Amino acid sequence: MDNTPALKKSGEATVLPMFLSLFIVIILVIGVLGYRAIGDQTTVASASAAATPAATPAAETNNNAVIDAAAMPASDWKSRDPIQPSAPTGKIHTVSFDMTEVQMEVAPGVMQEMWTFNGQVPGPTLRGSLGDTFKVTIVNKGKMSHSIDFHASKVAWSDEMRSIAPGESLVYTYTADYAGVFMYHCGTAPALHHIGNGMYGAVIVDPPVLAPVEKEFFMSQSELYLGPDGKPGDLAKMMSEKWDAVVFNGYFNQYKFAPIHVDANKRYRIWVMNEGPNENSAFHIVGTIFDTVFKEGSYLLQPDTRKGGSQVLDLQPAQGGFVEFTFAEDGLYPFVTHKFANVGKGALGFFAVGKADTSALGGH
Numbered sequence: 327m328d329n330t331p332a333l334k335k336s337g338e339a340t341v342l343p344m345f346l347s348l349f350i351v352i353i354l355v356i357g358v359l360g361y362r363a364i365g366d367q368t369t370v371a372s373a374s375a376a377a378t379p380a381a382t383p384a385a386e387t388n389n390n391a392v393i394d395a396a397a398m399p400a401s402d403w404k405s406r407d408p409i410q411p412s413a414p415t416g417k418i419h420t421v422s423f424d425m426t427e428v429q430m431e432v433a434p435g436v437m438q439e440m441w442t443f444n445g446q447v448p449g450p451t452l453r454g455s456l457g458d459t460f461k462v463t464i465v466n467k468g469k470m471s472h473s474i475d476f477h478a479s480k481v482a483w484s485d486e487m488r489s490i491a492p493g494e495s496l497v498y499t500y501t502a503d504y505a506g507v508f509m510y511h512c513g514t515a516p517a518l519h520h521i522g523n524g525m526y527g528a529v530i531v532d533p534p535v536l537a538p539v540e541k542e543f544f545m546s547q548s549e550l551y552l553g554p555d556g557k558p559g560d561l562a563k564m565m566s567e568k569w570d571a572v573v574f575n576g577y578f579n580q581y582k583f584a585p586i587h588v589d590a591n592k593r594y595r596i597w598v599m600n601e602g603p604n605e606n607s608a609f610h611i612v613g614t615i616f617d618t619v620f621k622e623g624s625y626l627l628q629p630d631t632r633k634g635g636s637q638v639l640d641l642q643p644a645q646g647g648f649v650e651f652t653f654a655e656d657g658l659y660p661f662v663t664h665k666f667a668n669v670g671k672g673a674l675g676f677f678a679v680g681k682a683d684t685s686a687l688g689g690h
């Protein structure tokens with residue numbers, strides 16, 4: 327404090343800018359060191375500041391929400407039901423999607439304005455059989471233009487996939503002529519922002535042959551690019567692939583907080599959809615081996631006398647498939663994307679098999 331007047335006297339015009347530059351350098355160094363120290367536990371807002379120091383003032387990026395990897399959801403928090411029901415009966419599936427922008431919790435205590443189909447992230451999973459007709463009405467109840475692009479359909483981008491303004495609606499009809507699990511998403515420009523901020527989902531078109539299983543599940547993988555609390559995700563971070571989290575079914579460590587209960591020696595199927603928008607998925611369950619793998623419309627592996635086993639379903643953004651497996655004994659079985667940098671960023675869930683003790687997971 328005492329030498330402040332002396333510094334001013336020695337030349338305000340040159341010393342002050344010098345101190346300002348030094349201050350900016352210190353902030354950047356703290357940002358870089360902080361990011362490295364935290365490692366793969368969580369990503370901090372300073373990551374984007376460090377990546378683009380010249381273009382983005384630190385004051386703006388520092389407003390971005392930050393995930394506390396040690397935080398727990400509130401006692402009234404509910405996980406998204408991971409169970410995937412069978413295809414509904416009937417050959418025509420008539421559904422309506424309200425397109426809305428809503429406040430949603432994406433990690434314990436972290437609220438974001440998510441852009442949604444029917445207020446859900448991911449949007450509702452549709453399911454049918456080959457030859458079925460899907461008649462989907464989209465209603466824009468938001469404050470910006472939106473659209474929908476069903477990868478399960480063959481229609482003109484300039485027709486069914488066109489953007490509609492707030493208050494408008496559109497009917498998008500298609501026949502399910504190909505089997506698989508297909509992405510749908512908003513394609514309104516910038517599509518990266520609309521997908522990265524929650525406007526995605528999946529359509530399952532059952533292949534003609536599906537083995538009987540005890541239960542089916544649906545698991546999407548996607549990234550989160552946090553904006554300030556209560557605001558939409560950060561487009562600049564999406565463009566530079568600086569995700570804060572990688573999540574299953576829209577929520578950080580969702581099925582660690584709410585493990586999925588199953589039984590040993592029964593057969594299960596998980597449909598997996600990589601919604602991206604940017605990152606790949608290496609879906610793996612610790613402690614079991616897939617004896618059936620279906621990816622992008624085709625069986626890669628089915629049980630036979632050659633006894634082939636698979637450890638990972640690899641999916642690039644917008645690719646989908648399913649795996650089938652059993653658990654050999656009671657206990658906890660983590661599921662992850664085996665790109666392990668993302669496991670500490672929220673891509674972690676658990677199967678609790680039989681009498682498994684889930685108390686160590688700390689969830690509900």
Ligand SMILES: [Cu+2]
Nearest residue numbers: 472473512520
């Ligand atoms: Cu949109």
